[in-house]
Amino acid sequence: MxxxxxxxxxxxxxxxxxxxxxxxxxxxxxxxxxxxxxxxxxxxxxxxxxxxxxxxxxxxxxxxxxxxxxxxxxxxxxxxxxxxxxxxxxxxxxxxxxxxxxxxxxxxxxxxxxxxxxxxxxxxxxxxxxxxxxxxxxxxxxxxxxxxxxxxxxxxxxxxxxxxxxxxSGGVVGGSGGGATPTSVVGDDPDDPWKDLPRVNVMLLGSDGSDAREGTRTDTMIVASIDTETGDSVLFSIPRNLQRIPLPRDNPLHRVHGPVYDCGDQCLMNSIWTEAEATAEEHPEWYADDPTPGQTATREVLSGILGIPIHHTVIVNMEGFADLVDAMGGVLVNVQERIPIGGRTFTDANGTLQLDQTSDYEWLEAGSHRLDGPQALAYSRSRVTSDDFSRMRRQRCMVAAVVDQVEPMTMLQRYPQIIGAVGDNVVTDLPQEDLDEWAGLVLQVQGATMSSLPFTGANIDTVDPNYSQIRARVYEALNPAPAPEPPPEEATATSAPEDEAQETTEAPPEEAAATTSEEPTDELEDVGAVCG
Known part of the structure; x- marks a missing residue:
């Protein structure tokens, strides 16, 4: 129971x-x-x-x-x-x-x-x-x-x-100290630290040094000129194969080579850094107060070529650029020309760079692709099937793509990897105590216009450059003439008869249409104009 x-x-x-x-x-x-x-x-x-x-x-x-x-x-x-x-x-x-x-x-x-x-x-x-x-x-x-x-x-x-x-590191590629003491260009007025400097110019260098090369080769050279009041900026790209380089009188290289660094295609702009370092080894007394002779020589030479002072330098190790792209999870790029990825290259009897067909490589076809780090680096550096000027355009496109695709969530999730890649592969001589003022200037640049003026074979002779013409074009880019007043005829054109207006809406002839798809003419233009 x-x-x-x-x-x-x-x-x-x-x-x-x-x-x-x-x-x-x-x-x-x-x-x-x-x-x-x-x-x-x-x-x-x-x-x-x-x-x-x-x-x-x-x-x-x-x-x-x-x-x-x-x-x-x-x-x-x-x-x-x-x-x-x-x-x-x-x-x-x-x-x-x-x-x-x-x-x-x-x-x-x-x-x-x-x-x-x-x-x-x-x-x-x-x-x-x-x-x-x-x-x-x-x-x-x-x-x-x-x-x-x-x-x-x-x-x-x-x-x-x-x-x-x-x-x-004071701007030393791969350095861990001992660089030159950075000089501040920021003013003392906390409310307007840039009032005494209408434009600040920064030299951006891509270091292409590797075990297979002697010394540091600055194969990517861009000078960014920023209007400190408006944030508007202009990027000047300088080709690596520029010859007959003018040397400043007070630079030690002037003692060795005279006023012009000229020995044919063996004396190019991208070898100035290495030449200065070699000269410093032979004559250390000439560089007693300069721990970074390569950087100093490159900055002074580019300043003379463009006709503007260069206040600071930022150097990126191109080999480490792949680490940055991988840390971001890849980068989406609109590839405009077929580019080989990987493989070996050699120079033929005519001095032309050729692709070793027996080596291991693959073709990156035209179109939209998400590239990993090694692919992005190869796309930015390859010139075996093109030339230096095409490579300069691709590098500007890659920079624009990386900047555009840095999303907040990606930065948050991968920030330690991303900032670690930056720390391992980027150096600058910007004074660390000025970062607050530079952060404010960066905000202005992001909300302003950015233009690009590359110097290529389309607008200069790289073998025998007219440096006066280059400096004139730089001045015009930084001091554009005011837009002209519209002529009086335009006012009457708006009231044209209906039949005439219909004629202006007709499709242009084939010859005119063809000109719209030509390669960029390397004039002053929006930085992303060649990347569409």
């Missing part, structure tokens, strides 16, 4: 076992539910759960500190703008280190508040199930609060390490 009664009770909803009964009793305990709620509250707002425990004064202090920190950060970001705040913070490694310390300390206080809330509010006589539930919840909440701080410190550390690498 007892068995039938027990069976009847279980069938009517009684616990099937002692463990189930204890579990139900645990969750039914109001003190346990209160403890779980207060512990969760301390995870949502630091220390707030302690307000419901005997340690309410400590809770008030933690809550007050959290609110003050939130008001300070939020007020600063709203006052200066989110983008400006982010750029200024990224530019100030001292501020980033302080943020990392505060982040660690704040997280410790937060986690301690969660654990202390659980201890202070725990039931006096908890069941084993209730104790396990409270401990599990506390551990999960502590991990949830700690994880973002761990990622934040990791990102900050990666960023600070990269900035220190980029700015510690």
């Amino acid at each position: 007892s068995d039938s009664r027990g069976t009847s009770e279980r069938g009517s909803g009684a616990p099937a076992s002692r463990s189930e009964w204890l579990s139900r009793q645990s969750w039914a305990d109001p003190s346990l539910r209160r403890s779980l709620g207060l512990t969760t509250l301390s995870a949502v707002v630091p220390g707030s759960g302690l307000l419901g425990t005997p340690r309410r004064r400590l809770g008030l202090v933690i809550v007050a500190l959290a609110l003050v920190a939130l008001l300070v950060v939020g007020g600063y970001a709203l006052t200066n703008g989110l983008t400006t705040t982010a750029l200024q913070t990224a530019a100030d490694t001292g501020r980033l280190r302080a943020i990392a310390v505060v982040l660690v300390l704040g997280t410790l206080v937060w986690v301690s508040g969660i654990a202390l809330t659980a201890l202070s509010s725990a039931p006096r006589r908890p069941t084993s199930g209730g104790r396990a539930a409270l401990v599990t919840l506390t551990a999960v909440l502590c991990l949830a609060v700690t994880a973002p701080a761990v990622f934040g410190v990791r990102y900050i550390t990666a960023h600070v390490d990269a900035v220190d690498k980029v700015f510690s």
Whole structure:
């Protein structure tokens, strides 16, 4: 009879076992539910759960500190703008280190508040199930609060390490120190640091050094001239095979070669760096105050060619460019000409670069492709089936594609890898203490126009260049003439008879249509015009 009664009770909803009964009793305990709620509250707002425990004064202090920190950060970001705040913070490694310390300390206080809330509010006589539930919840909440701080410190550390690498070598490719002391061009007025410098000019060099080559070859040379008031900028591309290079009188190379670096196709613009380094080895006394003779010579020569001062230098190791593209997850490029990827090259009897057909290579066909790092590097450097000028266009297109495709989510997910690739392969002589002002200038550049004027075989003679003409074109690009007033005839043209207006809408003849698809003429144009 007892068995039938027990069976009847279980069938009517009684616990099937002692463990189930204890579990139900645990969750039914109001003190346990209160403890779980207060512990969760301390995870949502630091220390707030302690307000419901005997340690309410400590809770008030933690809550007050959290609110003050939130008001300070939020007020600063709203006052200066989110983008400006982010750029200024990224530019100030001292501020980033302080943020990392505060982040660690704040997280410790937060986690301690969660654990202390659980201890202070725990039931006096908890069941084993209730104790396990409270401990599990506390551990999960502590991990949830700690994880973002761990990622934040990791990102900050990666960023600070990269900035220190980029700015510690004084512009030496692959260097780890010992570069020239950077000279600031930023003014003293905090409200307008650029008022005394209408334009700032930065030399961008792509280093093509490798184990198979002697010294550093700057095969990519671009000078960016930025209007510091409007942010409008012009990119001047200089070909690597420029000959009859004028040498500044005060540069030591002038003592060796005279006013012109000229020995045919063996004395090209991209060998100035290596020539200066070789001269420094033979005559170190000439470079006693210059630890970067190659960089100095390249900067001074390009300044003379273009007729403008060059204030700073940024150097990118082209071999490391592949690492940057891979860190971004690849780059989408509109390939305009068939390009071989991989393989070996050789120079034939006529001095023409040829592709070794027996080597391992593949063709990158025209069209839209997502390239990985090695493919992007090969696409940017290849000239076996084209020429230097085509390569210059492809390099500008690659730069534009990389800039356009840096998405916020990609940067967030892959930031340590991306910034690590930058730190390992980019150096500059920009003073690190000027990064705040440069961050503001970058914002202006992003919202302004960017033009490009490449010097190629289409607009100059690379064998015997007219440097006066080059400097004149640079001046015209930086000081464009005002747009002419429309002639009076245009006013009457708008009221032309209907039959004449219909004639202007007819399709152009085939000859005229063909001219619209010709190769770019290498005139001053939008930087992305040749990449469509």
